[in-house]
Amino acid sequence: MSNTSNFRQAMREAQTQSLVGPNVISNALPFLGGGLVLTAVGTYGGLGMLASNPGLFMMTFWGALIGNFILFFVARNVAENGNNSVALPLLAVYSLLSGYTLSGIVAVALGTSGVGIQGIGIAALACGVTFVVARSVGSNLGDKDGLALAQTVQLGIIALLVVLVLQIVLQFFGVYTPSWLEIGISGVGVFLFAGASVVDFYILPRTYNDRQYLPAALSMYLTYINLFIFILRLLIALNGRD
Template sequence: MTLNSNFREAYRQAQSQDVIGPNVIPKALPFVGGGLILTALGVYGGLGVISNYPNAFMPSFWVALIAEIVLFFVARNVAEKGNNATATPILATYSLLSGYTLSAIILVALSTSGVGLPGIGIAAGGCGITFIAARQIGSNLSDRDGMALAQTVQLGLIALIVVLLGQLLFSLFGIYTPGWLEFAISGIGVVIFAGMAVVDFYIMPRSYKDEQYLSAALGMYLTYINLFIFILRLLIAINGGGRD
């Protein structure tokens, strides 16, 4: 899973900034949409590999995950410099790889009774509704409320990362999260990333200039993807798809 690791840097920059990019969000949104379309194509490709070459999926998954992490940092650095011509194909490749690695949880959702394709649609629709509401709320936050919410979300994100790392560590030793705890983690993740969606619309214009719209697009893309993942995890947990 990819967490929004540039959120803390954007929060730090926004602490002492007025609006420096009044048009950065309108410029970023088409690229967020384009990235999500490429992610869907990556998921389709990943599911195809799982279906036709199941033994090849896990090795390719780890290769894709490592490449995705590397491309994230490369894309972020290039985009922050405003070199959009170079950053665009890097972000496109990153989005495809992100979809490929997401195909694993999509397969779990498709295999879980009560989730399936409708559940995936609910997760995607829930993200869309959240972003519509978040844009209205986040764009109208006062500086005091915006920074307070950003700080709260930042602390929640740090705690969530610690829990997820612990969950991963235990799984390496064959200790898996019980269903009730997976339900709690997923629910908290949904709340945190819904809050982050609101914060994005407050922080981005204070962190990035208009020509840095790809940096803003990357941040919002990551928020959307992680919100989608946690909604999907929550649906899987509710329907007993996790380990008890």
């Protein structure tokens, strides 16, 4: 989904003009696919590191997480300025680092009875199916419905982020989320990011022109990864509950 910093601008543009990039989604999809392949490679590398040297994994995990956060803003700004030759390798590294940071939750899924590799496959397949449906729905939304959905999803994701931060703080003090609440949070996350995928296909062609396919691919990539994470969290919570 379009990141929060330029979301309001995208909303204003969507209200005042028609499509500026009718082909930007089609142009972005191959780069989205490439980014997801690199993410899988990064996850595989992270799992290998976790299995062979857990202590080193934790050190490199935090470095990758911080580097990934910084690289996101750098790559996004470069891509939005139209410098695709520089943005593309930055986004490739970003995808690899994202995969490395995902290896933690993937390892938990692999170690959870009832989830395992089949659960990871189900989560990935569910994301793909969601995007296929979302493209059909989002591309055909009217302005009134599209803007209303976008505003609702934006507010919902902000509220979800607040809950997740609170959850992390409580865990730091040894207070862990009950299984029923974890199921609820994960379910809401799945619902919101499924909605965000629909919003992407409505907002992005009204925000980026056909040559700005890399920032569009980055936006869809973030939505896909977050949807994958919350589906996986939900499967883990359902199968790991008392």
